[in-house]
Amino acid sequence: MGLVPLTSSVAHAQQTASAHADHLLKADRSWNGKPYLSYPPGPPTLSMIRLTIPPHTALPWHTHPVPNAGYVLEGQLTIQDKASGASHVFHQGEAFAESVDDAHRGVSGNTRTVLILTYAGGNNLPTSIPLKGEKNEY
Numbered sequence: 001m002g003l004v005p006l007t008s009s010v011a012h013a014q015q016t017a018s019a020h021a022d023h024l025l026k027a028d029r030s031w032n033g034k035p036y037l038s039y040p041p042g043p044p045t046l047s048m049i050r051l052t053i054p055p056h057t058a059l060p061w062h063t064h065p066v067p068n069a070g071y072v073l074e075g076q077l078t079i080q081d082k083a084s085g086a087s088h089v090f091h092q093g094e095a096f097a098e099s100v101d102d103a104h105r106g107v108s109g110n111t112r113t114v115l116i117l118t119y120a121g122g123n124n125l126p127t128s129i130p131l132k133g134e135k136n137e138y
Contacts (some may be wrong), residue, residue: 001061008016011027011075017026017028024071025096025097027069027097029042029098029112030080030092030097030098030099030100030102030123031082031088031098031099032088032099033103034102035078036067036100037100039120040121040122040123041123043119043122043123044120045122045123045124045125046118046120047118047127048116048118048119049115049117049118049119049138050073050114050116050117051114051116051138052112052113052114053077053106053112053114054074054112055075055108055109055110055112056108056109056110057108058105058106059105059107059137059138060135060136060137061082061104061130061131062103062104062105062129062131062136062137063099063100063103063104063128063131063135064098064099064101064127065101065120065121065125065126065129066119066120066121066122066127067098067119067120067123068117068118068119068120069117070095070115070116070117071096071115072093072095072096072113072114072115073092073115074111075092075094075113075114075115076092076109076111076113077089077106077107077108077109077113077115078090078106078108078109079104079105079106079107080105080106080107081099081102081104082102082103082105082131083103083122084107103131105137112123
């Protein structure tokens with residue numbers, strides 16, 4: 001009997017090891033201090049969006065019905081809270097927790113802003129709701 005060499009990937013041993021994790025955000029409240037109170041009832045729906053905002057652009061005023069988090073891939077984003085007038089600038093490489101049911105908007109800087117946004121929703125809720133008279137955020 002001859003031996004047949006194994007040529008499949010099973011023949012190559014793989015190393016088992018843990019990966020390195022950079023924890024970018026862990027939040028129980030939004031950037032402006034408002035606590036997250038609950039999730040909508042029903043099965044969860046996760047959404048992830050890559051959003052590109054041109055330079056010197058203010059997005060329309062809007063709210064979010066569910067908790068969400070963002071990460072600045074490129075540029076910077078100033079989030080403005082409509083009611084309080086508070087704002088905060090997030091730069092490339094920074095993560096942020098957005099507000100729920102608070103009117104706010106994002107404003108880009110001198111270069112385009114590219115974000116990754118992740119929403120934890122459910123029940124077919126939209127990810128963003130424009131204020132009356134405003135356009136959709138995206």
